[in-house]
Amino acid sequence: MSQKISVSYGRNFLYLNFFYFSLIKRKRTEVFNIFCREINPKKSETILDIGTTSSIDEHENLIIGKYPHKSKISCLSNQQLKKVQIKYPAIKTYKGDGKNLKFKNNAFDYSISSATIEHVGSFAEQARFVKESYRVAKKKVFITTPNRFFPIDFHTRLPFIHWLPKTIHRKILNFLGENYLNKEKNLNLLDSRELSKICDSIGIKKYKIYRLNFLGMCSNLLLTIDKKN
Secondary structure (H helix, E strand, O other): OOOOOOOOHHHHOOOOHHHHHHHHHHHHHHHHHHHHHHOOOOOOOOEEEEOOOOOOOOOOOHHHHHOOOHHHEEEEEOOOOHHHHHHOOOOEEEEOOOOOOOOOOOOEEEEEEEOOHHHOOOHHHHHHHHHHHHHHEEEEEEEEEEEOOOOEOOOOOOEOHHHOOHHHHHHHHHHOOOOOOOOOOOOOOEOHHHHHHHHHHOOOOOEEEEEEEEOOEEEEEEEEEEOOO
């Protein structure tokens, strides 16, 4: 749920765009395969995608693109989704805030979110995001995010500096000209411990955290929350 960002020094530093987008597509395909295995929605079941991006690039909105029953998908974003709607005319689109959803409890069978929670703000706001995702889902929640402790940050494409204390990391981003990503409200990376802490803070007990690896290191985290008795 983030706006488009102009390319800066930080994101040009490695000059590895082909590698970068290939890795993202590979990881998101892996996420889709886990989605099919863990959720495996029936044709009649509904899905809310929270934080749909406005981009129609091949590596974006991969679950929406691969899922066959698109008339059962609703997409919510703080961005305009006109291009996404044109590309996938069967989906429903809504504009809104993932931390304050205007849907009733259990309005959808499943809520999903891909690489959005790290863009919604502070720890408290991230907890609100998970709580809302949980509230509107009848059966299961499915949330993915990059792992903070992977050596390269997927957003800036810079190595290691995101391992520093977050206040220092943001000061370095500010120095490098990252005037959007240097703010907590726009980028607040998570690790598995923080995901667990979010669930514990809002009283969620039935959850799992999957670790997706690349070159033997955890690159992405996948949180699933089960609401079924």
